[in-house]
Amino acid sequence: MPETITLSVTRFDPDRDSAPHPQSYEVPYQEDWVVLDALNWVKAHVDGSVNYRWSCRMGICGSCGMNVNGRPKLGCSAFLRDYLPGPIVVEPMANFPVVRDLVVDISSFMDKLKWVKPWIIREETAVGPGEHRQTPAQIDQYRQFSMCINCMLCYSACPVIPIEPEFVGPAAIALARRYELDSRDRAGQERLRTLTGSDAIWDCSFVGECSAVCPKGVDPAKAIQQTKFESTLGMLLPWGGR
Amino acid sequence: MRSGDVAKVRLDEARPAAGVDGVTAGTAAHPSTPAKPAAAYPVKQPFTWWTRRRGYLLYMLREFTAVGIAAWMILFLVEIARARQGASGYQPLGGPLFIAVGVVCLALALWHSYTFLSLAGVIMRIPLGDRTVSPRLIVGVMYGGLVAVTAVIAGLLIWGGA
Numbered sequence: 001m002p003e004t005i006t007l008s009v010t011r012f013d014p015d016r017d018s019a020p021h022p023q024s025y026e027v028p029y030q031e032d033w034v035v036l037d038a039l040n041w042v043k044a045h046v047d048g049s050v051n052y053r054w055s056c057r058m059g060i061c062g063s064c065g066m067n068v069n070g071r072p073k074l075g076c077s078a079f080l081r082d083y084l085p086g087p088i089v090v091e092p093m094a095n096f097p098v099v100r101d102l103v104v105d106i107s108s109f110m111d112k113l114k115w116v117k118p119w120i121i122r123e124e125t126a127v128g129p130g131e132h133r134q135t136p137a138q139i140d141q142y143r144q145f146s147m148c149i150n151c152m153l154c155y156s157a158c159p160v161i162p163i164e165p166e167f168v169g170p171a172a173i174a175l176a177r178r179y180e181l182d183s184r185d186r187a188g189q190e191r192l193r194t195l196t197g198s199d200a201i202w203d204c205s206f207v208g209e210c211s212a213v214c215p216k217g218v219d220p221a222k223a224i225q226q227t228k229f230e231s232t233l234g235m236l237l238p239w240g241g242r
Numbered sequence: 243m244r245s246g247d248v249a250k251v252r253l254d255e256a257r258p259a260a261g262v263d264g265v266t267a268g269t270a271a272h273p274s275t276p277a278k279p280a281a282a283y284p285v286k287q288p289f290t291w292w293t294r295r296r297g298y299l300l301y302m303l304r305e306f307t308a309v310g311i312a313a314w315m316i317l318f319l320v321e322i323a324r325a326r327q328g329a330s331g332y333q334p335l336g337g338p339l340f341i342a343v344g345v346v347c348l349a350l351a352l353w354h355s356y357t358f359l360s361l362a363g364v365i366m367r368i369p370l371g372d373r374t375v376s377p378r379l380i381v382g383v384m385y386g387g388l389v390a391v392t393a394v395i396a397g398l399l400i401w402g403g404a
Contacts, residue, residue: 014281097282
């Protein structure tokens, strides 16, 4: 077992640098350390100017998305032991402008997320006060797509995003699908019309890497392809594919 | 508003176009949304992006199989046009080169079919009561259909002209 491992971290100071560049740090190797632990060690002991986002350290908040050895990962779930003997190349998530070091500008994603209206929509007022009960089978219809933590790793893995920057993208469409399949939601056809418009499902060429990198098994590619299939049936069948 | 009530909201709001660098696509920013940092560095996707990961490479291979299938279809159409000259003037294509092209196109078509049919269970969501048809069953039916159609066509080719 090595005593140290090399961490190559992308650095970018917009006030001084013309482009991002790598900087190497030797960090102590610990069997149970993740990349986020190593970055925290660097920030605490070597270079306090390193910038990165993090919060929960347990794969729930979705803040610490970064590219580790070229693959989008949560820093809190990328164990150093999986990258022996190193070096571990830590870069900001791809397909987002770099604000500073590993911090990227996520405003485009936030706008796309709002656009799909990821909340329950009902034309009428509620069926009544209190609970909106669902059977386990009804919950199973959308449970997988509700697991998204908005970590944006799928956007980092999607090669369509840099080619079609207006593409709504995997996570936002998966969330739209989650509400479309929710028995309490009443905007299914409207959501389908939105998603079949420009910059949405038909921009996806089904590379599938969004699902491969998803830390929560959401499978956004499945959400997108299912929506394509249903919208196609909707055009062909009199009952709208439902 | 009572507990559980949901406001009437519609999805028909237009989304403004992306900015020059493509990162500002979306609805108008909410007042609480912080302004986009002015000095953010726009990282470009390299031309060789598809060589960087196995998944990307397999995707490109999957897409390129369509080129082989299209080439074979064009060849097939040319043959049909040539056959219009009648049986006496028609000389079917043959030789090692034609066989090699045929084998390559068959391999590409089989790979394309495999990737397409294997994904059918993911793509197709068929409601069955309050549940959905099993993806495994969908894939099984797809492969069964492929075998059946292939057998029918092979039967026609082998015995149809007799």
